[in-house]
Amino acid sequence: MSLDDKRVLLFDLDGTLVDSAPDLAAAVNQTLVHLGREPFPEATVRNWVGNGALPLISRGLSGAKEIDATLPQDLVDQALAAFLDFYAHNVCDKSVLYPEVKETLLALKQRGYRLAIITNKPEKFIEPMLQGLGLSGVFEFCLGGDSLPERKPNPLPLFTACAMMNAEIADCVMIGDSKNDILAAKAAKMDSIGVSYGYNYDEDLGIHEPDFLFDHFNELLSVLDDLKTPA
Incomplete structure (x- = not known):
């Protein structure tokens, strides 16, 4: 070339x-805590970034890079809405x-x-x-x-x-x-x-x-x- x-x-x-991983990780973890789930270290969330918001929060719900195919759609929708809201307030914080x-x-x-x-x-x-x-x-x-x-x-x-x-x-x-x-x-x-x-x-x-x-x-x-x- x-x-x-x-x-x-x-x-x-x-x-x-x-x-942007620090702010994305913060929004993921805010969402998980909001849903009564355990947050993850920023280093873990870094490995989930790259495909967009929906795969990112789905990985957060799954607790792994491989998305759990059995996640209820209403849970995913709820989590995505919460994530987007949390992230909107901290797009460029850290x-x-x-x-x-x-x-x-x-x-x-x-x-x-x-x-x-x-x-x-x-x-x-x-x-x-x-x-x-x-x-x-x-x-x-x-x-x-x-x-x-x-x-x-x-x-x-x-x-x-x-x-x-x-x-x-x-x-x-x-x-x-x-x-x-x-x-x-x-x-x-x-x-x-x-x-x-x-x-x-x-x-x-x-x-x-x-x-x-x-x-x-x-x-x-x-x-x-x-x-x-x-x-």
Whole structure:
């Protein structure tokens, strides 16, 4: 893969740009306590993040990464509503940007790259998080996990982003921390970049064969340093 022909950079949010696990874990545990259940350590909840709100709270109810198929639907619905309410009040309380994220994004934008977010996070939480972390206005648009009928690893959000930005698949690259990002990119026949930190269920992201795999976010910028600035 050559990055010199890329003009559009599509970023995952949680686990790629933002370490949001502390606030997500707090909301999960508030929900569980509200339902009379035992909370979990933040480190445990970290391994459940990455597929969106419904799988996250379902894992909390199950007490495991593998969701209990026998969970009553009314319990799941009740828990999801409570989780979304608790999280809405603390979207950006303890969440922080990963090192060098803001500096790298601003440098890319200055070079003329077009930036967008494709996340499985519910759409209503995206802008409050960006505002809280000083990233408001950096991205052309954001697609959440409930913005479309399908979410990552389905390629629909990536196709939609291309259409919204009047870009070809070959113009774009998907950047994320989980297999959902890489699998969505592969399904769309789009190039991908993985970051080794974040939330990927303790799985080596390399097994999904992203075109590049970085340990630090600003390595994206270092790869682009010697390439031609987009017109």
